[in-house]
Amino acid sequence: MKLASMKQGRDGRLVVVSSDLAWCADAAHIAPTLQAALDDWDRLAPLLENLSTDLDHGVIPRERFHEHDAAAPLPRAYQWADGSAYVNHVALVRQARGADMPDTFWHDPLMYQGGSDGFLGPRDPIPLADEAWGCDLEAEIVVVTGDVPPGASRDEALAAIRLVGLTNDVSLRNLIPGELAKGFGFFQSKPASAFSPVFVTPDTLGDWWRDGKLHRVLMVDLNGQPFGRAQAGEDMTFDFGTLVAHAAKTRALGAGTIIGSGTVSNRDADGGPGKPIAAGGVGYSCLAEVRTVETITGGTATTPFLKQGDTVRIWAEDDRHHPIFGVIEQVVGG
Amino acid sequence: MKLASMKQGRDGRLVVVSSDLAWCADAAHIAPTLQAALDDWDRLAPLLENLSTDLDHGVIPRERFHEHDAAAPLPRAYQWADGSAYVNHVALVRQARGADMPDTFWHDPLMYQGGSDGFLGPRDPIPLADEAWGCDLEAEIVVVTGDVPPGASRDEALAAIRLVGLTNDVSLRNLIPGELAKGFGFFQSKPASAFSPVFVTPDTLGDWWRDGKLHRVLMVDLNGQPFGRAQAGEDMTFDFGTLVAHAAKTRALGAGTIIGSGTVSNRDADGGPGKPIAAGGVGYSCLAEVRTVETITGGTATTPFLKQGDTVRIWAEDDRHHPIFGVIEQVVGG
Numbered sequence: 066m067k068l069a070s071m072k073q074g075r076d077g078r079l080v081v082v083s084s085d086l087a088w089c090a091d092a093a094h095i096a097p098t099l100q101a102a103l104d105d106w107d108r109l110a111p112l113l114e115n116l117s118t119d120l121d122h123g124v125i126p127r128e129r130f131h132e133h134d135a136a137a138p139l140p141r142a143y144q145w146a147d148g149s150a151y152v153n154h155v156a157l158v159r160q161a162r163g164a165d166m167p168d169t170f171w172h173d174p175l176m177y178q179g180g181s182d183g184f185l186g187p188r189d190p191i192p193l194a195d196e197a198w199g200c201d202l203e204a205e206i207v208v209v210t211g212d213v214p215p216g217a218s219r220d221e222a223l224a225a226i227r228l229v230g231l232t233n234d235v236s237l238r239n240l241i242p243g244e245l246a247k248g249f250g251f252f253q254s255k256p257a258s259a260f261s262p263v264f265v266t267p268d269t270l271g272d273w274w275r276d277g278k279l280h281r282v283l284m285v286d287l288n289g290q291p292f293g294r295a296q297a298g299e300d301m302t303f304d305f306g307t308l309v310a311h312a313a314k315t316r317a318l319g320a321g322t323i324i325g326s327g328t329v330s331n332r333d334a335d336g337g338p339g340k341p342i343a344a345g346g347v348g349y350s351c352l353a354e355v356r357t358v359e360t361i362t363g364g365t366a367t368t369p370f371l372k373q374g375d376t377v378r379i380w381a382e383d384d385r386h387h388p389i390f391g392v393i394e395q396v397v398g399g
Numbered sequence: 400m401k402l403a404s405m406k407q408g409r410d411g412r413l414v415v416v417s418s419d420l421a422w423c424a425d426a427a428h429i430a431p432t433l434q435a436a437l438d439d440w441d442r443l444a445p446l447l448e449n450l451s452t453d454l455d456h457g458v459i460p461r462e463r464f465h466e467h468d469a470a471a472p473l474p475r476a477y478q479w480a481d482g483s484a485y486v487n488h489v490a491l492v493r494q495a496r497g498a499d500m501p502d503t504f505w506h507d508p509l510m511y512q513g514g515s516d517g518f519l520g521p522r523d524p525i526p527l528a529d530e531a532w533g534c535d536l537e538a539e540i541v542v543v544t545g546d547v548p549p550g551a552s553r554d555e556a557l558a559a560i561r562l563v564g565l566t567n568d569v570s571l572r573n574l575i576p577g578e579l580a581k582g583f584g585f586f587q588s589k590p591a592s593a594f595s596p597v598f599v600t601p602d603t604l605g606d607w608w609r610d611g612k613l614h615r616v617l618m619v620d621l622n623g624q625p626f627g628r629a630q631a632g633e634d635m636t637f638d639f640g641t642l643v644a645h646a647a648k649t650r651a652l653g654a655g656t657i658i659g660s661g662t663v664s665n666r667d668a669d670g671g672p673g674k675p676i677a678a679g680g681v682g683y684s685c686l687a688e689v690r691t692v693e694t695i696t697g698g699t700a701t702t703p704f705l706k707q708g709d710t711v712r713i714w715a716e717d718d719r720h721h722p723i724f725g726v727i728e729q730v731v732g733g
Contacts, residue, residue, distance in 0.1 A: 180512055181478065182655070194549065248579050250582075312586070318517075
């Protein structure tokens with residue numbers, strides 16, 4: 066089952082979307098919003114599944130699904146927490162600035178509490194008041210949970226995952242050092258994130274979803290050129306079950322909690338930092354990482370951060386090269 | 400106008416509460432939940448004000464207002480961000496551990512993104528799975544905003560403040576050093592916060608609300624003994640207009656955003672760390688601060704963190720010693 070929220074009011078209008086993303090059907094008679102569906106998932110999910118089946122069979126009224134008209138599946142949420150599960154990425158960033166990485170980083174997930182009061186739709190421009198802030202994309206996998214009890218095990222956490230999707234976790238890199246130095250984590254450096262047009266249930270992903278990971282390539286284009294083709298199922302040190310359980314260690318998680326993987330990142334085949342796609346590598350899922358690799362290999366970062374008018378495209382494909390979650394495509398500044 | 404949410408479902412049932420907190424009237428015909436009221440505040444607030452006036456005049460059906468039956472006014476919210484506006488508190492904590500405090504801390508607010516997917520009601524027990532986590536109370540002032548545009552000025556931010564209340568921002572002190580060392584801020588160390596039974600509009604507070612500060616004593620009792628009597632209007636380095644503008648620097652804030660003051664803290668009359676109430680001082684609004692003062696003055700902290708069965712009471716009074724926002728009263732572990 067694939068679910069989306071068409072732009073309407075603060076919370077959107079819930080629709081089920083056909084497998085090929087061509088059609089959708091209004092789900093308001095089941096739940097007006099995706100949050101409402103998540104709040105009563107056990108009762109409503111089977112009804113939404115039936116609607117989805119009917120839509121795929123073409124036996125109910127349907128409308129074309131236009132990704133441009135979609136909001137984030139949860140246009141606002143009660144929780145967004147982002148992990149840093151691809152520890153390779155963290156190790157590279159620290160190597161570039163000459164900082165040791167504690168061994169605990171391989172065993173204890175990094176996670177920050179993000180702002181969730183308003184998200185960007187998949188085709189919304191990225192607002193950027195000041196290029197000097199160092200705007201970056203971060204292509205990531207996300208999951209949406211149901212209610213998770215405090216102290217949940219990894220298996221309980223995995224069982225609570227309701228939906229899977231993609232995000233562009235926009236970051237203002239030049240504001241990060243000052244904020245981290247203050248010790249309270251990210252705040253101004255993390256403006257609104259964008260999400261893929263549809264979120265998908267794990268069972269619909271079949272074998273692509275296993276061991277708490279999405280086993281597909283995360284495609285990232287920058288200004289029309291291939292930029293990232295990392296395999297999201299590889300080098301993910303902490304699977305989503307572990308990330309959700311980490312988040313729930315001392316408190317319950319409310320239904321509709323979104324948990325992110327952090328920037329997807331693969332080691333190069335030789336075990337070193339990833340190479341650009343033009344050099345035969347899988348590229349990168351954020352600009353900070355290519356700048357880090359440039360710093361390590363050449364002494365200085367040459368790739369600039371995002372400028373007004375730059376375009377970012379993030380998606381994942383099925384075996385026939387059709388987007389699974391739709392496409393995030395954003396222009397900086399709009 | 401005073402607003403509360405009676406426990407019902409995930410978001411409570413909105414009521415207006417009489418000035419003396421004795422009575423309430425259902426507001427569901429105006430807005431089913433406080434979030435719904437905040438989402439359409441300009442249109443709905445005058446209707447709620449009329450209901451409030453009618454309630455105070457006793458001309459509409461009313462029911463007794465039982466604080467025990469109240470949820471947090473926003474039982475879950477789209478954003479909870481907590482400042483550290485009483486810089487005196489930060490300076491003391493750093494002094495105790497021998498860390499310098501950067502001068503910027505006096506000019507640039509500290510703020511962290513908190514979890515907002517589920518809050519405790521004012522009389523709910525504080526869940527605590529492990530006393531070794533070092534459970535602490537933090538008595539604070541909070542405001543709830545309407546929509547705030549990105550880059551809002553302090554004056555715009557002040558004008559966007561819809562409601563004022565109190566919180567007990569529960570903290571797990573022994574988990575904080577490890578989390579801050581990882582650099583991503585608080586997460587597991589900040590379980591669910593509790594809020595006062597009612598939130599109050601700034602105009603209803605009259606002269607107690609001025610310059611973006613609440614000019615009342617924040618009362619804190621611990622196990623039935625006076626523990627804190629700090630004046631919330633004093634030593635607040637950053638007023639709420641400044642805190643809200645800080646939060647909105649790079650992004651919009653959605654209606655229903657809750658912004659906290661951080662632990663209220665007063666310097667002693669001689670300019671040094673505050674003294675206990677028994678020693679003629681105004682006491683403390685969290686255990687970490689008394690432990691810090693003990694460390695500075697005696698070399699070691701002697702006051703323990705909260706234990707199962709401890710009770711915490713937080714409130715503020717009008718001139719006749721009646722609670723303005725109702726009373727937060729929680730038992731650890733329940």
